[in-house]
Amino acid sequence: MRTPGIRQYLAILVLAALLPVAGLALALFMLSMHGEYEVAWQRAEARTTFIAAAVQTQTDALAGTLDVLSATQSLNTGDLAAFHTLASTITGERVDAVSLIRADGVTILNSRVPTGQVAPAFSVPEAEVRRALAENRTIITNIFQGATSRRSIFAMVKPVTVAGERHALAVGLFASRFEPLINRTLPPWNAALLDASSTPAARFPREGSVVEAAQGQIDDALETADRGRLTQVQPDGNEHMVVFERIGSTRWIAASSLPRDAVEGPAQRNAIIYAAGALLLSIPSALLAGWLGVKLAKSMQALARFASALGMVQLEKLQPPARSACRELDVVTERLERAACDVAARDAQLRQQRDLAEQRAEQIRRQSEDLARSNTDLEQFAYVASHDLREPLRMVSSFLTLLERNLGEKLDGEAREFIDFARNGALRMDAMILDLLQYSRVGRQETEIEQVPLAQIVEVASGELAALISETKAIIRVDGPLPVVPGHPQELARLFQNLIGNALKYRSEDRTPEVTVSACREDGFWKVSVADNGIGIDAQFHQRVFNIFQRLHTRERYEGNGIGLAICKKIVEHHGGRIWVNSALGAGSTFHFTLPVSGG
Numbered sequence: 001m002r003t004p005g006i007r008q009y010l011a012i013l014v015l016a017a018l019l020p021v022a023g024l025a026l027a028l029f030m031l032s033m034h035g036e037y038e039v040a041w042q043r044a045e046a047r048t049t050f051i052a053a054a055v056q057t058q059t060d061a062l063a064g065t066l067d068v069l070s071a072t073q074s075l076n077t078g079d080l081a082a083f084h085t086l087a088s089t090i091t092g093e094r095v096d097a098v099s100l101i102r103a104d105g106v107t108i109l110n111s112r113v114p115t116g117q118v119a120p121a122f123s124v125p126e127a128e129v130r131r132a133l134a135e136n137r138t139i140i141t142n143i144f145q146g147a148t149s150r151r152s153i154f155a156m157v158k159p160v161t162v163a164g165e166r167h168a169l170a171v172g173l174f175a176s177r178f179e180p181l182i183n184r185t186l187p188p189w190n191a192a193l194l195d196a197s198s199t200p201a202a203r204f205p206r207e208g209s210v211v212e213a214a215q216g217q218i219d220d221a222l223e224t225a226d227r228g229r230l231t232q233v234q235p236d237g238n239e240h241m242v243v244f245e246r247i248g249s250t251r252w253i254a255a256s257s258l259p260r261d262a263v264e265g266p267a268q269r270n271a272i273i274y275a276a277g278a279l280l281l282s283i284p285s286a287l288l289a290g291w292l293g294v295k296l297a298k299s300m301q302a303l304a305r306f307a308s309a310l311g312m313v314q315l316e317k318l319q320p321p322a323r324s325a326c327r328e329l330d331v332v333t334e335r336l337e338r339a340a341c342d343v344a345a346r347d348a349q350l351r352q353q354r355d356l357a358e359q360r361a362e363q364i365r366r367q368s369e370d371l372a373r374s375n376t377d378l379e380q381f382a383y384v385a386s387h388d389l390r391e392p393l394r395m396v397s398s399f400l401t402l403l404e405r406n407l408g409e410k411l412d413g414e415a416r417e418f419i420d421f422a423r424n425g426a427l428r429m430d431a432m433i434l435d436l437l438q439y440s441r442v443g444r445q446e447t448e449i450e451q452v453p454l455a456q457i458v459e460v461a462s463g464e465l466a467a468l469i470s471e472t473k474a475i476i477r478v479d480g481p482l483p484v485v486p487g488h489p490q491e492l493a494r495l496f497q498n499l500i501g502n503a504l505k506y507r508s509e510d511r512t513p514e515v516t517v518s519a520c521r522e523d524g525f526w527k528v529s530v531a532d533n534g535i536g537i538d539a540q541f542h543q544r545v546f547n548i549f550q551r552l553h554t555r556e557r558y559e560g561n562g563i564g565l566a567i568c569k570k571i572v573e574h575h576g577g578r579i580w581v582n583s584a585l586g587a588g589s590t591f592h593f594t595l596p597v598s599g600g
Helices: 006-018 021-070 073-077 080-088 126-135 175-183 215-221 261-309 327-386 390-410 413-441 454-464 466-472 489-505 564-574
Strands: 095-102 107-110 152-162 165-174 190-194 200-204 227-233 239-247 252-259 450-453 475-479 484-487 514-522 525-532 579-583 589-596
Touching: 021 080, 021 152, 021 165, 021 175, 021 190, 021 227, 021 239, 021 252, 021 261, 073 080, 073 152, 080 095, 080 107, 095 152, 126 152, 126 165, 152 175, 165 175, 175 190, 175 200, 215 227, 215 239, 252 261, 390 413, 450 454, 450 489, 454 466, 454 475, 454 489, 466 489, 484 489, 484 589, 489 514, 489 525, 489 564, 489 589, 564 579, 564 589
Parallel strands: 475 514
Antiparallel strands: 095 107, 095 165, 152 165, 190 200, 190 252, 227 239, 239 252, 450 484, 514 525, 525 589, 579 589
16 A cells, blocks of 8 residues: 655645535634633632641641640649649630640630639540540641630640650640631632531521532542542532642641532634634634645655655765745755765764774774783792792701701801891792792682671681681671672682681780681671771771782791782782772771672
8 A cells, every 4th residue: 555645645735624614613712611610620629628738737737836835844843823823814816715624525724714713624525535545646626615705616635744744735725717718709719628527616697508408429528539520419410529638736627619500601702713714714724734735745855855865876866856935944954965964074084983992802802812811820820939949948948957056066146146137038938939929829710709708707717717717716706697708719718728727926014915806798798807806907008008029017026928918909809809908006096898688
């Protein structure tokens, strides 16, 4: 099936503008009606929200009054006479009474009852008092009859402590205080304010309120949402548009309604005007669309021919279409020309980049070969260091021993001391060569990565140091479980052996050495800590200790070549982590290092 062209589509567009004029008018009529009703709904929602906000403002002010009363010193200390005097000052036309109620619901103070007289037994319903004390929060009650005023009131109840005992402090207000708010409503509007039990606090009109008739529907709707809309059909057949909203923590309900016939008349009149206007404007609009369609069709066909020629004809020979009646199409033509030029330039650039990439690949291949040769040379050096370089040192040491044995008593003390210096130097050189060999081998093991349980590794390291641990009577403990990490078991064992060995070497003389190993998860890594109670490290040397052959003490005091922590750093970095130390002189040291998480 042949795909329709631009002319066919434009013809369909013109027909679509001419034929469904009646449908367009009907659609505008329906949309206008819907819009008028939606405006009415929004007006009802705005009125309901205004009532709810006004009620919330007054309850917030009441809560502030209650907070001020509950914070008075006379109430907290149990000076009820002084508190009665204070509460009486706010009792009047707007406040029914301030009451202090025991946990069993019995009122022990009422601001409307003079001091010395017995207050009403239950100035606030006992169930409301118990609810406030049980939930330990301020609540607003439903409407009830005041014990002293005999008028409809509601109360805000707050738990307080009086002389160390739990009481409830209540401020009661007349429900009629909300009537001016509701009475601002003008016919044909209806409005009402209901408490949480749906008892009216105020309503307009006073009799036959639509909101009361819809109360059952409102209660059902509020079980799933705090606000909503519904339609209430009156006995006379007239429908009312009802909007309701639950008021914050008070759980009271504000509602407004408007008769549908008050909206329907103006809505129909406006809708007819819109439909007639659409009918008059549709025909000339369709004719204009047809004329513009012909002009655009010609321009777009020329642009299509130009676009089809791109890629098949050299840019120098390609003739762009003439200027059209549409500026945007001219812009498209210019951008197509630019795009063709850009594509040609990018093609040349890509070929150049491909050539560079091939050259770099060849360079990387040669560098890899050079690196492989360098690694082979390094392995050969390690072999020489472990065998050939150590052999002359063993000869020096052996011949010094023979010299000392053959000359015997002919050697004086100074000569023997010189021989000891030479022998010790050879031994230190041999130890340094072994340490360098160990340092060079870190990260060069060809064993595969395993899942290594650090708890077993700590046991292995402690076993290697068993003699030193026994000699120093050191305590090695593991604080909490240690993780299983991916790594090389031998390198990790050397890591812990060096750290624990350092802790025992640099122990304090006045306390038993203690080393604690622990681990925790942090930022996608396992953070392992090895803490000791040794001599500590000055803060200025915290970075230097990890450098190779860096010593902070003389050999006469502590033996070693200053390479142990450098090996630790290299092992940790080979495992993809980092190592650092927190320490102070005389306060011990804690070495921290990170290791990757299994599967991370």
